[in-house]
Amino acid sequence: MNSADADANIGKRQEVLVRDFPGRRSEIQDLLSILGGPYDFFPPLLVHGAASTGKTSVVKEIFRHLRRPYAYASCRSCHAARILFESIINSLVGHVRSAENGYSSARKCERASDFVEFLPDACEEAIRRSNNESCSSPSNGKASSDELVTVFGNLSWFKRETGVVYLIIDNIDLVRNWSGGQNLLSVLFRLPELSRLPQLGMVFISSVGPHAFTSGTGCRQPLPVYFRDYLDDELFQILVKKQIKSDLYVSFLNAVLKPFSRATRRITELMMLLEPLFEQYCAPVVSGAVLPDEQGKRKLFTLIKPHVRSFLGRASSILAASPGKLLESQGGGRSVISAPASDDQLCDLQLPLCSKYLLLAAYIASTNPATLDAALFDAGNASGSRKRRRRSSLSATEKKENKEMERQLKGPGSFSLERLLAIFSCIATGPGLKLGISAHDNKLDEDAGMEVTSDVLMQLSTLVGVGLISQGLTDPLEGSPKFRCNVEEEAIHMIARSTSFPLAKYLYYNC
Ligand SMILES: Nc1ncnc2c1ncn2[C@@H]1O[C@H](COP(=O)(O)OP(=O)(O)OP(=O)(O)O)[C@@H](O)[C@H]1O
Numbered sequence: 001m002n003s004a005d006a007d008a009n010i011g012k013r014q015e016v017l018v019r020d021f022p023g024r025r026s027e028i029q030d031l032l033s034i035l036g037g038p039y040d041f042f043p044p045l046l047v048h049g050a051a052s053t054g055k056t057s058v059v060k061e062i063f064r065h066l067r068r069p070y071a072y073a074s075c076r077s078c079h080a081a082r083i084l085f086e087s088i089i090n091s092l093v094g095h096v097r098s099a100e101n102g103y104s105s106a107r108k109c110e111r112a113s114d115f116v117e118f119l120p121d122a123c124e125e126a127i128r129r130s131n132n133e134s135c136s137s138p139s140n141g142k143a144s145s146d147e148l149v150t151v152f153g154n155l156s157w158f159k160r161e162t163g164v165v166y167l168i169i170d171n172i173d174l175v176r177n178w179s180g181g182q183n184l185l186s187v188l189f190r191l192p193e194l195s196r197l198p199q200l201g202m203v204f205i206s207s208v209g210p211h212a213f214t215s216g217t218g219c220r221q222p223l224p225v226y227f228r229d230y231l232d233d234e235l236f237q238i239l240v241k242k243q244i245k246s247d248l249y250v251s252f253l254n255a256v257l258k259p260f261s262r263a264t265r266r267i268t269e270l271m272m273l274l275e276p277l278f279e280q281y282c283a284p285v286v287s288g289a290v291l292p293d294e295q296g297k298r299k300l301f302t303l304i305k306p307h308v309r310s311f312l313g314r315a316s317s318i319l320a321a322s323p324g325k326l327l328e329s330q331g332g333g334r335s336v337i338s339a340p341a342s343d344d345q346l347c348d349l350q351l352p353l354c355s356k357y358l359l360l361a362a363y364i365a366s367t368n369p370a371t372l373d374a375a376l377f378d379a380g381n382a383s384g385s386r387k388r389r390r391r392s393s394l395s396a397t398e399k400k401e402n403k404e405m406e407r408q409l410k411g412p413g414s415f416s417l418e419r420l421l422a423i424f425s426c427i428a429t430g431p432g433l434k435l436g437i438s439a440h441d442n443k444l445d446e447d448a449g450m451e452v453t454s455d456v457l458m459q460l461s462t463l464v465g466v467g468l469i470s471q472g473l474t475d476p477l478e479g480s481p482k483f484r485c486n487v488e489e490e491a492i493h494m495i496a497r498s499t500s501f502p503l504a505k506y507l508y509y510n511c
């Protein structure tokens with residue numbers, strides 16, 4: 001195949017994927033361009049986004065299309081390091097555990113070192129299997145074997161120019177809660193170095209962003225690919241695509257999707273909530289009482305309206321009662337376990353006001369340099385200091401852009417407990433909170449402000465427990481532990497909005 005054919009082929013594949021996954025065009029394009037050709041190396045990749053945004057489906061489908069050697073394992077089904085290691089090896093060598101083989105794995109991996117030892121052979125087997133499946137040989141982006149041998153030593157399979165073997169590890173965020181999770185993360189993020197197999201292409205999938213993985217692992221941040229939430233019309237297209245009886249379904253969705261998408265934007269939950277309602281919507285057509293023509297559709301809309309309200313009421317109370325946990329469906333007795341709530345659903349979790357302010361304080365501490373705290377908080381208010389700086393600046397926009405870029409490159413910084421509590425005290429008693437309290441009527445006593453009490457420390461410990469704030473190693477100079485905020489920009493702005501806190505005024509790149 002010449003290079004023009006190869007390009008046309010890639011373009012065709014991309015279009016098929018984009019058609020199959022409405023609303024995921026830019027994510028698919030980003031992933032395909034990072035993955036590049038079969039011989040292109042790339043740094044560990046982190047596909048992240050809220051639940052049901054198509055991370056797993058899109059990544060798996062991309063690799064099915066690419067027909068390159070890969071292994072997939074999910075930390076949701078593999079709940080311990082040993083099981084995860086064995087599952088990856090099984091997937092690489094094409095071993096399926098069954099009654100005939102006594103449900104045993106291809107290799108026993110008691111320790112990480114066993115896994116690292118078996119990996120080269122398993123990768124070689126994966127390549128052999130992939131070559132057997134696909135006879136087309138790649139012609140682009142081939143790294144020279146001499147180059148590889150110079151850089152990475154004399155391993156036999158580099159010389160044979162075998163190309164990248166991809167390891168897809170899904171739900172990697174769950175590993176943070178495993179015993180020895182930080183060590184395992186450190187092994188997985190450095191696997192190409194530890195195993196001396198630079199051709200390993202590591203693709204991690206997670207519902208939390210990259211900064212949640214760097215503290216305590218000593219690893220560099222993986223390269224992020226963010227799957228944003230779907231817009232209403234994208235939800236519409238996806239749901240229509242999943243429904244066979246699409247004509248009636250389109251008019252049904254036109255009538256009901258908007259209010260339901262305010263309760264949840266997860267495809268799986270929407271499908272489950274809408275299914276019984278759609279049955280009710282279709283019932284008059286099935287019984288022959290209404291014809292499925294334009295006039296009939298108007299009648300169906302009138303008939304379904306009262307049901308929408310009652311379904312919506314039940315749906316909202318179920319979703320609010322069990323955020324990110326267990327969702328019981330109506331009537332049919334089925335249940336679905338949805339993913340743990342991601343950053344984006346924080347505001348739906350109805351966090352206590354104190355926790356929201358702790359997260360806001362943590363985000364400010366993670367984002368701003370500590371040297372700016374005095375200027376921001378001592379001088380009385382943030383806007384005052386901003387005005388001073390603006391007058392002295394000739395190219396404020398340019399400076400702002402530089403600061404923003406620097407912040408994005410650096411990722412969230414770490415901070416001490418003392419600094420967090422100091423910022424918390426400032427924002428929770430300052431003018432920002434007063435605005436917030438008036439919007440939240442009785443939640444806090446406006447005059448008393450919010451003191452750092454044992455309750456605040458307990459809330460902080462809960463936030464650390466659920467991973468919204470992570471606790472890293474103790475600073476050897478200061479002797480106190482360092483923390484980092486794991487909440488993403490979009491989510492923290494949602495929290496700020498929900499408390500009417502003027503967050504933008506306190507972020508140094510806006511100053
Ligand atoms: N753009 C899309 N087009 C078609 N189906 C989609 C799309 N996005 C999600 N889905 C469907 O929604 C369901 C959930 O998707 P998927 O499991 O890939 O999400 P996820 O982001 O991996 O969620 P989680 O974080 O819970 O693992 C799947 O049935 C998937 O097919």
Ligand SMILES: [Mg+2]
Nearest residue numbers: 055056057170
């Ligand atoms: Mg998934």
